[in-house]
Amino acid sequence: MYKILEAEVLAERTYKMIVEAPNVAHACEPGQFLIVRAEEESERIALTICDFDRVKNTVTIVFQTIGESSYKIAEKKAGDSFADVVGPLGNPAEYVNEPIEEVRKRHYLLVGGGLGTAPVYPQAKWLKEHGVDVDVIIGTKSKDTLIMEQEMIDAVGEDHVFVTTDDGSYKRHGMVTTVIEELVKEQGKHYDMCVSIGPMIMMKFCVKLTKELGIPTTVSMNPIMVDGTGMCGACRLVVGDEVKFACVDGPEFDGFKVDFDQAMKRMKLYKTEEGRRLLEYQEKGGGGCHSR
Amino acid sequence: MAIEVDMMKKVPVAEQDAKERAKNFDEVCLGYTEEEARAEATRCLNCKNPKCVEGCPVRIDIPGFIGRLKDGDNAGAYEVIGEASSLPAICGRVCPQETQCEGNCIRGIKGEAVSIGKLERFAADWARKNGIRPVKKTGNNGKKVAIVGAGPSGLTCAGDLAKLGYEVTIFEALHKAGGVLVYGIPEFRLPKDEVVAAEIENVKALGVEIKTDYIIGRSETVEELMEKEGFDAVYIASGAGLPMFMHIPGEQALGVYSANEYLTRANLMKAYRDDYDTPINIGKKTVVVGGGNVAMDAARTALRLGSDVTVVYRRSEQELPARAEEVHHAKEEGIGFALLTNPVEILEDEEGVVKGIRVIKMELGEPDASGRRRPVEIQGSEYEIECDTVIMALGTTPNPLISGTTKGLETNKKKCIVADEETGATSKKGVFAGGDCATGAATVILAMGAGRKAAKGIHEYLS
Numbered sequence: 093m094y095k096i097l098e099a100e101v102l103a104e105r106t107y108k109m110i111v112e113a114p115n116v117a118h119a120c121e122p123g124q125f126l127i128v129r130a131e132e133e134s135e136r137i138a139l140t141i142c143d144f145d146r147v148k149n150t151v152t153i154v155f156q157t158i159g160e161s162s163y164k165i166a167e168k169k170a171g172d173s174f175a176d177v178v179g180p181l182g183n184p185a186e187y188v189n190e191p192i193e194e195v196r197k198r199h200y201l202l203v204g205g206g207l208g209t210a211p212v213y214p215q216a217k218w219l220k221e222h223g224v225d226v227d228v229i230i231g232t233k234s235k236d237t238l239i240m241e242q243e244m245i246d247a248v249g250e251d252h253v254f255v256t257t258d259d260g261s262y263k264r265h266g267m268v269t270t271v272i273e274e275l276v277k278e279q280g281k282h283y284d285m286c287v288s289i290g291p292m293i294m295m296k297f298c299v300k301l302t303k304e305l306g307i308p309t310t311v312s313m314n315p316i317m318v319d320g321t322g323m324c325g326a327c328r329l330v331v332g333d334e335v336k337f338a339c340v341d342g343p344e345f346d347g348f349k350v351d352f353d354q355a356m357k358r359m360k361l362y363k364t365e366e367g368r369r370l371l372e373y374q375e376k377g378g379g380g381c382h383s384r
Numbered sequence: 385m386a387i388e389v390d391m392m393k394k395v396p397v398a399e400q401d402a403k404e405r406a407k408n409f410d411e412v413c414l415g416y417t418e419e420e421a422r423a424e425a426t427r428c429l430n431c432k433n434p435k436c437v438e439g440c441p442v443r444i445d446i447p448g449f450i451g452r453l454k455d456g457d458n459a460g461a462y463e464v465i466g467e468a469s470s471l472p473a474i475c476g477r478v479c480p481q482e483t484q485c486e487g488n489c490i491r492g493i494k495g496e497a498v499s500i501g502k503l504e505r506f507a508a509d510w511a512r513k514n515g516i517r518p519v520k521k522t523g524n525n526g527k528k529v530a531i532v533g534a535g536p537s538g539l540t541c542a543g544d545l546a547k548l549g550y551e552v553t554i555f556e557a558l559h560k561a562g563g564v565l566v567y568g569i570p571e572f573r574l575p576k577d578e579v580v581a582a583e584i585e586n587v588k589a590l591g592v593e594i595k596t597d598y599i600i601g602r603s604e605t606v607e608e609l610m611e612k613e614g615f616d617a618v619y620i621a622s623g624a625g626l627p628m629f630m631h632i633p634g635e636q637a638l639g640v641y642s643a644n645e646y647l648t649r650a651n652l653m654k655a656y657r658d659d660y661d662t663p664i665n666i667g668k669k670t671v672v673v674g675g676g677n678v679a680m681d682a683a684r685t686a687l688r689l690g691s692d693v694t695v696v697y698r699r700s701e702q703e704l705p706a707r708a709e710e711v712h713h714a715k716e717e718g719i720g721f722a723l724l725t726n727p728v729e730i731l732e733d734e735e736g737v738v739k740g741i742r743v744i745k746m747e748l749g750e751p752d753a754s755g756r757r758r759p760v761e762i763q764g765s766e767y768e769i770e771c772d773t774v775i776m777a778l779g780t781t782p783n784p785l786i787s788g789t790t791k792g793l794e795t796n797k798k799k800c801i802v803a804d805e806e807t808g809a810t811s812k813k814g815v816f817a818g819g820d821c822a823t824g825a826a827t828v829i830l831a832m833g834a835g836r837k838a839a840k841g842i843h844e845y846l847s
Contacts, residue, residue: 115603124602129559135653136559176559178597318648321557321599322783323567325627325642335635337626340784354636357736 093173097150102239105157106207107166108142113177114149116141121188122214123312123344126151126179127320130164134175137161138317140211141180142240151177154210154239181320182343185215185287186310192222198284200226201275201307203268203298205290206233209240211312212289217247227281229254229271231294235262268294269301276305283307288347292359296352309347313338315358329355387423392495395424397502402716406687409571412713413477413502418458421506425454427491427498435488436500441833442475442540444468446485446500453503462511465504466518470543471536471583471832473512474565476505477574479829480707512582518543520590525549527846530615532600532786535563536828537621537819539587540835541842546590548843553615555598560652563623564828567652568644568678570685573710576651601785606793610814617814617842620801621835624820625783629776630673634730639667639738643674643682643777650685667691667773671741673727674777675699677827680710682775683719693719694769698726698746698759724748724759728766730774740770780825790815800824807841808834816842 098110116126120141127136143152157166168174187195200219204212209230219226226248232238234257244253256264256271264271268290275281286309288298295311302309315338318324322340329336330351336342389395398414399405405412416424428450436446445464452461465472481487481501489497511517529545531538534556542552560566565580574580588594600606600622609615627642629635670686672679675697683693695714697704700723704711715721724746731740745765748757782799794802794811801810801817808816818834820826 115598119603133654176597178557178559178599180602181599318645318653319558319567322626322785323623324645324648325629326645328629328636330636335629335631340626358636358638 093175094177095173096168096170099168099170102154103237105166106154106237106239107156108152108154109168110150110152111174111177112149113151113179116151116177116179117144117149118146120144120151120180121184122218123185123188123211124180124182125211125320125343126153126177126181127317128153128165128174129176130161130168131175134164135161136176136178136318136320137165138181138314138320139165140207142210142213143217144214151179154207156207178320181339183341185218185344187224188218195219195222196224198224199282200224201272201283201286202226202228203231203272203286203288203290203294204228205231205268205288205294205298206237207239208288208290208294208312209244212287213240213243213247215287216244220248227252227254227275227283229256229268229275231256231258231268231271231290233257234259238262267297269297272298272301272305276307286310286347287312287344292352292356295347295350296356299347299350299352303348310344311347311350312343313345313350313355314343315355329358387419389423389426391427391491394427394496394499394502395420397499402713402718405572406717409688411575412572415509416499416502416506418506418510421453421503422456424499424503425450428454429490431490435490436485436498439484439486439488440468441484441829442468442836444485444504449507450498450500450503453507458507458510459514459516461507462516465507468836469832470518470540470587472504473508473579473583474536474574475829475832476501476503476508477579478569478827480827482708484829509579512579517586517589518547520547522547522549524551524591527551527617528553528613528615529617529619529842529846530555530600530609530613531619531621532606533557533563533621533623533819533821534561534584534594534596535621535623535819535831536565537623537831537835537838538563538619539584540832541619541621541818541839542592542835543587543590544836544839545842546587546592548839550843550846552592554592554594555600556594556596557599557622558652559596561594561596567648568681569828570647570651570681572684572688573681599785601789606786606790606812606815616846617816619808619835619838619842620786620810620815620817620821621819621831621838622783622786622821624780624825626781627776628778628781630727630778632727632729634732634738635776637730637732637738637774638736639772640730640774640776643672643678643775644780646682646775647678647685650689667771669771670694670773670775671696671727671769671771672775672777673697674779675704675706676777676779677706677710678779678825679775679777680706680714682777684710684714684717686773686775687717687719691773694722694771695719696722696725696727696741696743696769698724699756700724700748703756722769726759726761727774731768738772738774740768741774742766742768780820782821782824786821798824803834803838804841806837807844808838809841809845814845816845 327338486497746759819831
C-alpha cells in the first residue's frame with residue numbers, strides 16, 4: 093500500500109498529493125511519470141510526477157478529475173492509501189543524461205499549460221539547480237485555475253516566471269504563444285531549447301511558433317495507456333514517419349516531428365470515457381486539463 | 385459406475401455448451417472427474433522408452449504420474465508432476481499437447497493419444513481442491529537470486545531455485561503476478577482466481593518473495609540488483625513486449641487495438657465485469673487479424689463481450705499457428721474465418737473511427753524460410769469487410785527496458801536477449817535470460833522450460 097501523507101485542493105478539480113512511494117522516489121527524474129491505481133477495481137491512471145523527495149521516499153502528484161478513476165484518486169485523504177503506485181515510467185528528460193557543461197551552454201524556455209505546469213516544475217527546478225538559465229511561461233484559463241506560481245518563482249526566481257491567462261484575469265492576457273512572441277521578438281531573448289507541456293492543442297500551436305522561431309522544442313505526450321511498461325501499444329503515436337510508443341520511447345518527443353492531429357484524434361478512442369472527457373476539457377478550456 | 389473405455393479413443397471430457405459459453409467467461413473445458421481420469425489413465429501403455437517425456441519441455445515423468453492415477457494415488461501423481469513442473473494446473477490447460485507429449489504418444493499412432501494434458505490438469509486440480517501444496521525439502525543455502533518478471537518462466541525458475549535452497553525475489557512491473565497468465569490468456573481458458581492465483585501461492589509457499597509494482601530498468605537496474613542489493617545472480621524473464629502492427633493505412637484509426645491491449649483490458653483489468661472501472665469499446669463487428677493462440681483468445685473474448693467476430697489470416701487453415709483445440713472451440717462458438725486473406729487498409733469514417741477493412745485474397749506459393757508455403761496476393765481480388773473494431777494479433781517485439789539499461793547485455797538482430805539455450809547464460813556474468821524476452825513470442829510451456837534450464841544453469845554457476 094502507498095500511503096498519502098498530504099492532500100490538498102489546488103484549484104477547481106485540481107489536486108495535489110504527497111505519497112509514499114520509495115521505488116519511484118529513489119529513482120525518478122524530470123520528464124518521467126508514474127501510474128496510480130486507487131483501488132483494486134480501478135484503472136491504471138498515468139500521472140505526472142510533480143516533485144520527489146529521495147530522503148523521505150515520497151513523490152508529489154498533481155492531477156485533475158476527469159473520469160471515474162481519477163475521482164476515486166481525488167476522494168482519497170491524507171492518511172489513506174492507494175492500491176498501487178508504480179514507476180518511474182518513461183525516459184528522463186534528455187538533458188538529465190547529457191554532459192552538464194553542454195546543457196549549461198543553452199538557454200531553456202519551459203512552457204507549461206494548465207495542469208502541464210506541474211510536470212514543468214521539476215524540470216525548471218532541476219535545470220536551475222544545475223546552473224542552467226531557464227525562463228518559465230505558465231499559461232492557464234484564468235486566475236482561479238492557476239497553479240504552482242509561487243513554487244515556480246521559488247525555483248527559478250520571479251524575473252524568470254511569466255504568467256498569462258486566457259481571460260486576462262491575472263497578469264498577462266493571452267495564450268502562451270503570445271508570451272513567447274513577446275519574449276523573443278520584443279524583448280529580444282534568445283532560447284536554444286524549448287520544453288512545452290500542456291494540452292495537445294497548446295503544444296501543437298506552441299510548436300508551430302517555435303518552429304518559425306527556430307527553437308528546437310521537446311513536447312511531452314500523454315496518450316491513453318494501460319500498462320505503461322511497453323506492452324499494450326495503446327499509447328502509440330506517429331513521430332516523423334515512425335510509430336512510437338509514448339511509454340517506452342517517450343513520453344518526450346521532438347515536437348517538430350509529432351503528428352498532433354492524429355494524436356488528438358486517437359484520444360477520442362474511448363468515446364464515452366476517459367479519453368473524450370480529457371479532450372473535451374482540453375478543447376474547451378485550453379488551460380484546464382492534462383491528466384498527466 | 386465404471387466407465388467403458390475404448391482403447392483407441394480418449395475418454396471424452398465435459399465442456400460447457402458452445403452456445404451457452406459464447407455468452408460467458410466461465411471455463412470452457414470442465415475437466416475430468418476422478419472416474420474419468422482413472423479410466424483414461426488405463427489407456428497409457430507405460431512405454432519403457434517414453435516418447436511423451438521427450439516431447440515435454442520440462443520433462444515431466446508422464447508414465448509415472450499416469451501410473452499413480454491408475455492406482456488411485458492422486459496425491460502421488462501430483463508429487464511426480466511437481467518434481468518437474470511448478471505450474472501443473474496451468475500447463476494442463478494451455479500447453480499445446482498435440483505437438484508435444486501427446487504428439488509423441490505411441491497410442492496416437494493407431495488411435496487417439498492418451499489425454500495427458502487433461503490428466504495433468506486433473507491431478508493438479510485435485511491437489512488444489514484437497515489443500516495439498518508442494519513442500520520445500522531443503523534449507524536455505526544463503527544465496528540470493530533476483531528474477532525479473534513473474535510470468536510462467538520467472539515463476540518456474542523461482543520455484544526450482546527455491547526448492548534448491550536459494551532465497552528468491554521476483555520483481556514484477558504490473559500490479560499483479562502471473563504475466564501473460566493474468567493479462568493475456570482469458571478467464572474462460574485459464575481461471576485467474578481459482579487456478580492462476582492458487583499456483584502462484586504454491587510458488588510463494590516455497591519461500592519465493594514477489595514484489596509487484598517494481599520495474600527493473602527504471603526503479604533499479606540489473607547492475608544495481610547485483611551490486612547494491614547483493615543478488616548473486618539475476619534471471620531476466622521480462623516477456624514479449626511491444627505489439628507489432630502491419631503498417632497499413634488506417635492503423636491509427638479509432639477502434640484499432642493490439643491484441644495485447646484488448647486482452648489486457650479484458651483480463652487483467654477485468655473490463656468485462658461491472659464492478660471494475662476499465663473502459664473497453666465493444667464493437668458490433670470485430671475483425672481479428674492473425675492466426676495464433678493470441679488471435680483466438682482475442683476473437684473469443686470479443687465474442688463473449690457481445691460482438692460478431694471474423695478472424696482474417698493470410699495462409700490456409702493448415703498453417704494456422706493456434707492450437708487445434710482453440711480453433712475448434714472458436715468455430716463451435718460461431719467465429720467466422722476468412723482464410724487466405726490479408727488486410728491492405730483499414731477504412732475510417734470522417735470522425736476517424738473504423739468502418740471496415742479492405743482485404744485481398746491470397747494463394748499459397750513456394751515454401752518460404754519458415755518452410756510454410758508463402759502466401760501470394762491474387763491481383764484484383766480485393767474486397768471490404770464491414771467492421772467497427774480491428775484487433776491486430778501479429779506478435780510482439782522485445783521490450784527495450786532491460787536491454788536498454790543493462791550494460792554488456794548482448795541482443796540479437798530481433799532485439800531479443802542472447803541467452804544460451806541450455807543454461808540461459810547471457811553475455812553478462814551472473815545474468816541469465818529466458819522465455820519470450822530471449823526467444824521472441826512463444827508459448828507458456830516453452831517459457832517454463834527455459835525457466836527450468838536457467839534454474840539449473842544458475843545453480844551450476846553458483847555452486
